Amino acid sequence: MKHLLIALVLLLSQLLSVADAYAGDACVEQHVAPHKVAAAAQTALLAVAALDKADAPVALIARVGTDLSKHGLVYSHAGFAVRDHAHGRWTVVHLLNECGSDRSSLYAQGLVNFFSDDLVNQDLRIVWFKPDVAKRLAERIKQMPRHSLHHPRYNLIARPGSRDYQNSTAWIxxxxxxxxxxxxxxxxxxxxxxxxxxxxxxxxxxxxxSKRVLGGLFSANTVFTDHPVATRLSGDYPVVTVRSIFHYLDKAGYIERQREWRDGELQVRIGPA
Structure with missing residues (x-):
């Protein structure tokens, strides 16, 4: 039965447009390799099973889209998995950079597409909020696109609290x-x-x-001047990361439970974020 479900999800994924999955890339038409779609479908099934079992209206779900290990980070991107969204039973609402440009948009994607974005791996973490927090957050998300707090000017290293730029984690x-x-x-x-x-x-x-100047780090979606001169000279940039979000939720006592899968295996202990 499990293999049949995977096959059905794979077939549906092949029939769907994958344009959203490449919103952060160079806007070149690409096709997801079948084995990557199959891997994404397997991860999506793990996520759906866990989300259905928890029976909460919303959860925070994280993926590994970029290798950030040199910064001591694991998860690079996250979104809100919303139950009974207008776009489907479990829909991920998140902010994505558009084609490496200086613009972004909010997207509502199915879980297969969410994990089909040419990821580093299929590791996954889901964080469930305390019931009162989840209720308020779900109500807020369902108001969108009204009051979305979305700013279309994107900066990969947006200064936290910046009025001029925003990235996906700052939006969260x-x-x-x-x-x-x-x-x-x-x-x-x-x-x-x-x-x-x-x-x-x-x-x-x-x-x-030196790396910023000589290392070719200038691009449309990375704006260093969003930060003050002192920060640019020191090279120590405050940035909202998935790890900092997890730490905040844990320290503030907003987490009901969390689960993590590495290489498709449920972890007994939650690893670094």
């Missing part, structure tokens, strides 16, 4: 804060201010000045 923190505060926070600055007062602390990512 601001969206969570707008729900956690219990108030109608419809502007990003107020939401992020609440997150900081509530205990959120961004990560520090070190990018040496």
């Amino acid at each position: 923190v601001e969206t969570m804060a707008s729900a956690l505060a219990g108030h109608d926070f419809y502007d990003r600055a107020t939401a992020y201010t609440f997150a900081r007062s509530d205990g959120f602390v961004p990560d520090i990512i070190h990018i040496p000045y």
